[in-house]
Amino acid sequence: MSAETMYGVHPGLFKSEPPNGREVVRSLFCGREYELQYCTSTLRDSMVRDGEQSRDFDKQPWIIHGESRAGKSHLARRILTDLDNGEDILSFIIPARERLQAVKVMETLFNKIANEFTSRHSSRSLWEKAKDVVAESPETEVVLDIIDKVQALSHSVEGIDLTISATTKDAFEVGGSTSILPGILKILAKSGRQNTDGRTTVFKLRPPNADDYVNYCSLIIGVLRREYGVKSVLVLVDDVDLIEGYKDPEQNGRVQRLILAASLIALHQIPCVEVVVTSRSWYAYANKEFQELVNLYDFDMSENEIVEIYRRRWKAYAPRVPGGFLNEDALLTAAQDVQGIPGVFLQHMDTAFKSFLYEKDWGPRDYDWYLKVFVRRFTRCRDKHPDATNAIQRHVEAGRKQIDVRENNIFQSTMLENDFAFQSYHNEHTYFIDGLAEKVVRAVATMDDTQQGKN
Numbered sequence: 001m002s003a004e005t006m007y008g009v010h011p012g013l014f015k016s017e018p019p020n021g022r023e024v025v026r027s028l029f030c031g032r033e034y035e036l037q038y039c040t041s042t043l044r045d046s047m048v049r050d051g052e053q054s055r056d057f058d059k060q061p062w063i064i065h066g067e068s069r070a071g072k073s074h075l076a077r078r079i080l081t082d083l084d085n086g087e088d089i090l091s092f093i094i095p096a097r098e099r100l101q102a103v104k105v106m107e108t109l110f111n112k113i114a115n116e117f118t119s120r121h122s123s124r125s126l127w128e129k130a131k132d133v134v135a136e137s138p139e140t141e142v143v144l145d146i147i148d149k150v151q152a153l154s155h156s157v158e159g160i161d162l163t164i165s166a167t168t169k170d171a172f173e174v175g176g177s178t179s180i181l182p183g184i185l186k187i188l189a190k191s192g193r194q195n196t197d198g199r200t201t202v203f204k205l206r207p208p209n210a211d212d213y214v215n216y217c218s219l220i221i222g223v224l225r226r227e228y229g230v231k232s233v234l235v236l237v238d239d240v241d242l243i244e245g246y247k248d249p250e251q252n253g254r255v256q257r258l259i260l261a262a263s264l265i266a267l268h269q270i271p272c273v274e275v276v277v278t279s280r281s282w283y284a285y286a287n288k289e290f291q292e293l294v295n296l297y298d299f300d301m302s303e304n305e306i307v308e309i310y311r312r313r314w315k316a317y318a319p320r321v322p323g324g325f326l327n328e329d330a331l332l333t334a335a336q337d338v339q340g341i342p343g344v345f346l347q348h349m350d351t352a353f354k355s356f357l358y359e360k361d362w363g364p365r366d367y368d369w370y371l372k373v374f375v376r377r378f379t380r381c382r383d384k385h386p387d388a389t390n391a392i393q394r395h396v397e398a399g400r401k402q403i404d405v406r407e408n409n410i411f412q413s414t415m416l417e418n419d420f421a422f423q424s425y426h427n428e429h430t431y432f433i434d435g436l437a438e439k440v441v442r443a444v445a446t447m448d449d450t451q452q453g454k455n
Contacts, residue, residue: 010317014310014350016343016418018073018238020093022081028312029078031305031342032296036075039064039293040082047089047232047274061268061275065284066296068423068432069343072278073238075296079276080234088231090116090224097239102260105243106213107154109235109267110220114147117220120228139223142184150216153207162188164201187215210263218270225272235275237264241283241428257283265289281425297425300340307331309342310349323364325356330367337435344434347418351377374440375447378420385414392420392433396441403431 012019019028029036043062064072077093084091092112096105121140142164149162164185188203208216224230243256268275277290281297284290310331314324326334338344355373356365382389388410395403403411403421406429411417420437424430 009321013313013317014346014353016069016346016350018077020077024316025074025077025081027316028309029074030308030312031301032071032075032299035294035296035299036078036082039075039079042293043079043234043274043276044083047083047234047272059269060289060291061264061277062293063284063287063290064276064278064293064296065281065425066299067341067425068280069341069347069418070296071301071342072296074342075294076236076238076276076278080236083234088229089234090230090232091234091236092116093236093238095238096260097242098244100244100256102210102243102256102263103208103213105237105260106210106217106263107208109237110150110208110213110217113217113220113224113233114151117143117224117228118147120224137227139184140227143220143223146188146216146219149205150208153205159204159206162203162205164188164203184219187219210259211266214263214266214270217267221270221273231272233273235264235267235273237275237277239279240264240277241279242423261287261289280423280428282427301342302340303332303335306335306338306340306342306345309345313346313349325353325362325365326370327364327366330365330370333367334370334436337439339435341422341434344422348374348436351419371436371439371443374419374436375443377415378440378444379447381415381420385410385416388414388416388421392416392437393441393445395433396438397445401433401438402426403433405429405431 019025046062064076066072080091080093083089092109094105094109094112099105099108121144145162149160153160185201188205206212221230221233224233237260240260241257243260264275264277267273276293281295284292284295310324310326314321324331334348335345338348352370352373356362378389391403391410395401402424405411409429411421411431417431420440421431421433424432
């Protein structure tokens with residue numbers, strides 16, 4: 001294997017975050033075929049068609065939950081890929097991890113929906129201009145004005161005026177019983193103060209909160225349905241439980257999670273909208289307002305499926321590089337270490353591969369080499385993060401795989417997080433240790449004993 005070919009490998013080869021892009025999401029998806037089929041069928045059956053909700057389902061947001069790094073986000077993206085046709089069914093993916101505030105999550109969603117609306121409007125306007133047709137509806141004009149003003153509000157602290165003119169009101173009234181003016185006025189009234197002279201109404205819009213963004217999204221989606229033929233909108237909000245990482249009992253993101261949950265529940269009530277969220281299981285059990293789509297804790301991946309993830313990644317991101325960087329025995333043992341959790345496996349592969357790139361010989365490595373990569377990494381961490389490394393060593397020696405960080409998260413923002421300790425599905429302040437970390441600790445202990453014997 002030449003240096004030239006290996007240096008050209010895609011940097012996302014073993015990135016443990018979920019992939020983006022329809023074809024990449026499809027090609028890298030491995031295992032979980034039953035879960036995919038079940039979730040896709042369930043969600044499709046519950047989707048609104050022409051404004052009618054299926055009577056077989058409650059109007060509650062869906063949740064995909066399970067262990068940390070279990071592949072929840074990739075499964076959710078794969079489901080949306082099967083359902084989104086880009087025409088009358090649309091999907092939007094919003095990451096919540098480390099956004100810190102619920103309003104930031106909802107602002108991201110608003111901007112994506114607004115961009116979809118303006119894109120469709122521009123395409124239709126070009127077609128109408130080419131055909132010498134003028135068919136701009138008053139609803140579209142108002143929505144475009146609202147999008148412009150609301151996006152400007154993200155840089156304003158005082159608010160912005162939005163005017164509904166007499167001409168626009170007259171155009172709405174021509175619609176009679178089908179006019180959406182009352183709905184627009186109601187939404188705008190919720191989002192600021194209003195003054196009227198009987199015909200022209202001026203709204204002083206405040207910087208939006210999370211609920212305001214839900215209302216604006218509802219308005220845009222309503223016009224997408226009415227004017228652009230959209231029948232269903234799928235919204236995936238990823239890692240709702242991780243809007244802010246757990247630090248200690250006083251600062252743990254609980255308030256923002258509650259605000260975000262309330263906004264997503266309200267969003268799901270909008271006709272034609274289906275909300276799907278991913279989280280660890282403790283959050284799903286604590287929020288009864290969410291309806292379980294699937295619990296991945298019940299569906300561990302097999303060792304062969306884990307190894308297949310490696311092969312698919314290599315084929316997708318290093319197609320011109322033959323083979324791989326680990327031999328088959330090393331791959332299988334590495335897959336056994338992670339107890340069926342694909343994201344943990346990918347994290348380990350990413351760490352090991354980066355170490356591999358700094359070596360001169362680029363032939364396939366065995367498991368002994370792989371283990372030594374992490375032994376060196378853990379040893380270096382002992383000086384930088386003694387509290388965290390000591391906690392891992394104590395728990396391994398005691399035969400315990402769960403570490404409670406309720407009083408102080410000793411893993412947050414360290415090199416140990418997501419290499420030796422992973423957030424647990426049990427609760428927000430627990431980490432688990434995988435099989436590789438156990439082997440590393442025992443290897444380090446043997447090294448220490450040997451060194452002490454020499455001294």
